[in-house]
Amino acid sequence: MRSMANTDVPYELYYWPEIPGRGEFVRLLLEATGTPYRDVARLPEAQGGGYPAIKRVLASDDGLPPFAAPVLKHGDLRIAQSALILHWLAPRVGLCPPDERGRLAAHQLQLTITDFLAEAHDVHHPIAVSLYYEDQKPESARRARCFVAERLPKFLGYFERVLRVNGGQHAVGAGPSYVDLSLFQVMAGLAYAFPRATGKLRPTLPHLTALHDRIAALPALAAYFASPRRLPFNQEGVFRHYPELDDAE
């Protein structure tokens, strides 16, 4: 059972309730490993959820304050930064390389995914996060042309190379890890936000494409993908579909 309000569960996730965003990388690991968790901000405010739950966790000075969501709580431990949450959580719930070197490699790769997410987000917000996309459209259009022509092939070519070097099946180590789930989420987000640009690159990305399709069909995630817990991509998150930004050449 997952995301229940009135059961004691060991892991509590705090993330903006309307978007997959950076919280989804944590959700995928929790769901794929069948780990019970509470998705706190998606509960009604009357049950301690909603935006006020996130505001409370960000405002607390009990230990190192988090700068931003997602935040994972486990007992009195509170961890922010999605890549660090995954690095800490995976050895406890599974989908993690068994050795220190493998865990280092997984974390390094997840941090590069994090860098890519920031760049992908800023395609629709090149000037300021405080402004609407509609208030920075000319700058977005210019940044999108450079992103599609340069950064998208560079990052995806790198992830493809990582898979190829590691034997083709998994991002790091000899078995599946949370990084495979993260690369799936990146490819799913790009297919939503940049269907034309990503479609053109796909023939050059056989391992990444196959990895995406394997995770999309993973039995351990089937119930999750069919449930309302899986948030669809939309126009509020990291990956947004503005046709005018997608390979406008």
Next chain:
Amino acid sequence: MRSMANTDVPYELYYWPEIPGRGEFVRLLLEATGTPYRDVARLPEAQGGGYPAIKRVLASDDGLPPFAAPVLKHGDLRIAQSALILHWLAPRVGLCPPDERGRLAAHQLQLTITDFLAEAHDVHHPIAVSLYYEDQKPESARRARCFVAERLPKFLGYFERVLRVNGGQHAVGAGPSYVDLSLFQVMAGLAYAFPRATGKLRPTLPHLTALHDRIAALPALAAYFASPRRLPFNQEGVFRHYPELDDAE
């Protein structure tokens, strides 16, 4: 002895030789702990240094390839991502909290510093890293106004809060850590790049200002700061001084 070409040293740093950039956070930890290291790309090409050294380390498919510099080599281990390098290195050389929770907190904070560096960099490169600043000046001017008005006070206010919550002297734990060095470098970079905007905020940042001044006067770093090993800020790195971007209101 540091940065020597013909001595066997356990740590080799690969980073662009002309800028402090993200490599400087690693250098500060190595220097403050008196750890011998080789700053490979700052050696002459004839001694295996220069740009070709970085190209070689980025091109190697022996293990997980790094996406970008800095890269730290230690034996046959190769680590990328400056925050991860620090997280791995600090328990081996010092300036690290002694317990796992403290090390988690240090890494979380360093990752937030990493996010801030990306935002500070993109003030002068809001459209593309492949373009010169001169080719994206109007967009930079607009982004700079938002950065100075919103993001700079938000991040610096957060770092000040972190210091205050932790007792005022150190970023995490009961003693000095590499995160203190990193916050020093952030404040030094901002004083170079945004002297007006940072000067206006400084009265609201007593702990951050005092931390900067303590690290600047640290006996363990005095020889380094007086040496050519310490690269000055310039117009090629993360922190660049374009007066028109500095609090132009």
